[in-house]
Amino acid sequence: xxxxxDVGNTNITFGVFDQERIITTFRMTTxxxxxxxxxxxxxKNMLVHNKVAPREIEDVIVASVVPNVNHSLLSAVIKYLxxxxxxxxxxxxxxxxxxxxxxxxxxxxxxxxxxxxxxxYGGPVLVIDFGTATTYDLxxxxxxxxxxxxxxxxxxSAKALWEEAAKLPEIEIRKPDSILAKxxxxxxxxxxxxGQIGQTxxxxxxxxAESGLKELKVVATGGLGKIIANETDAIDIYxxxxxxxxxxxxxNKQKKK
Numbered sequence: 001x002x003x004x005x006d007v008g009n010t011n012i013t014f015g016v017f018d019q020e021r022i023i024t025t026f027r028m029t030t031x032x033x034x035x036x037x038x039x040x041x042x043x044k045n046m047l048v049h050n051k052v053a054p055r056e057i058e059d060v061i062v063a064s065v066v067p068n069v070n071h072s073l074l075s076a077v078i079k080y081l082x083x084x085x086x087x088x089x090x091x092x093x094x095x096x097x098x099x100x101x102x103x104x105x106x107x108x109x110x111x112x113x114x115x116x117x118x119x120x121y122g123g124p125v126l127v128i129d130f131g132t133a134t135t136y137d138l139x140x141x142x143x144x145x146x147x148x149x150x151x152x153x154x155x156x157s158a159k160a161l162w163e164e165a166a167k168l169p170e171i172e173i174r175k176p177d178s179i180l181a182k183x184x185x186x187x188x189x190x191x192x193x194x195g196q197i198g199q200t201x202x203x204x205x206x207x208x209a210e211s212g213l214k215e216l217k218v219v220a221t222g223g224l225g226k227i228i229a230n231e232t233d234a235i236d237i238y239x240x241x242x243x244x245x246x247x248x249x250x251x252n253k254q255k256k257k
Contacts, residue, residue, distance in 0.1 A: 003047075003057045003081070004247035007064035007073065008109060009132040010155070014043070015244035016052050022241060024050040036072045040080030057081050061251040063088040063108040063243070086254060088112060093253045095119055098145040109243060110148060114139045116246030117219045121237060124213045126204060128235065129243070130222030132156055134196070136203050138211065147211075149203055154196050154224045161188060175227060197231050204234040 002017040012030050016023040026046045034042070044054050060083045064070050077085045088094070088108045094115045098106050109129065114137050117127045123141040128134065133156065136149040152160070154173055162170045171185050179194050181187035208216050220228065220235045221242035229238035239245070 001052065001056045001058055002248060002251060003060045003083075004244050004251070005060065005062040005064075005073070005085070006109060006112070006243045006247065007062065007066050007069050009066060012069070012073070013244065014046065015241065015247070016047070016050070016057070017244075017248050020248070022244065024052060025241070025244065026050055030066055030069060033068070034072060036075035036079060039073050039076035043076060044080055054081055057083065059083060059251065060085040061088065061247050062086070063112045063247060065107045065109050086251060088247070088250060092250065094250050095253055096139060096143045096145050100145065100148065106145065106148065110135055110137050111145070112243050112246035112250060113137065113221060114145050114246075115250055116239075116242045118143050119249050120239075120242075120245065121217055121219055123217075124211075124215075125217045125219055126207055127242075128200065128204075128218065128220040128222075128225065130154060130196075130220065130225035130228060134199075134222075136207065138207060138216075140213075147207075149207075151199060151203075154192055157195075158188070158192055161192075173224060173227070175231065193227060193231075196228055200228055201232055201234045
């Protein structure tokens with residue numbers, strides 16, 4: 001079995017694949033820094049809890065956008081799973097070519113999402129990841145990563161509201177019944193959710209207009225992406241496991257070298 005690990009700014013997401021079939025997924029928070037032993041013990045416990053014996057893990061691949069987590073996490077993989085993880089970094093075979101002005105500035109998660117969307121759904125494709133940041137990445141029909149847009153994520157915007165405005169409370173992020181809010185909580189929910197829908201539709205439409213790719217496929221992922229995808233025709237496909245699938249796809253490409 002293959003263990004894939006996506007280290008994001010908010011969560012570390014793990015997935016276990018048996019060939020192309022995803023067996024289980026689980027998460028731990030990124031914010032809490034851990035030692036290699038803490039990562040290792042927690043990882044083994046989570047595998048066992050999800051009915052995967054640690055000895056069944058044959059290989060590991062990791063994509064990370066949080067450098068200060070990497071040493072302890074990778075050391076845990078070596079110490080507790082006895083595996084040397086493959087790292088998604090410059091020079092690795094992904095199936096797409098980054099042709100932006102500074103390719104090394106593109107995060108590993110965006111490369112992985114782009115590789116997955118292009119492999120699974122074809123190009124041209126616009127990949128939207130609703131995470132800590134909301135990112136929009138354009139892959140053309142040849143598999144070239146040609147452009148990206150970065151905006152604050154929904155939770156990031158929400159956190160800014162309740163941390164920076166003294167009288168605004170922490171709220172659940174969900175779509176209210178109406179945009180015509182009559183009290184504080186639903187007014188915040190309306191601003192966050194409908195604002196994100198409007199941003200999404202505008203960026204998708206502007207990308208199509210400026211690129212000339214009128215038949216551009218739009219694929220979304222990320223924890224809160226389903227809320228937005230359900231409310232707009234601008235998104236064609238919502239795939240919650242896109243990043244994990246991308247790690248599996250990239251892993252397979254290394255084995256075919």
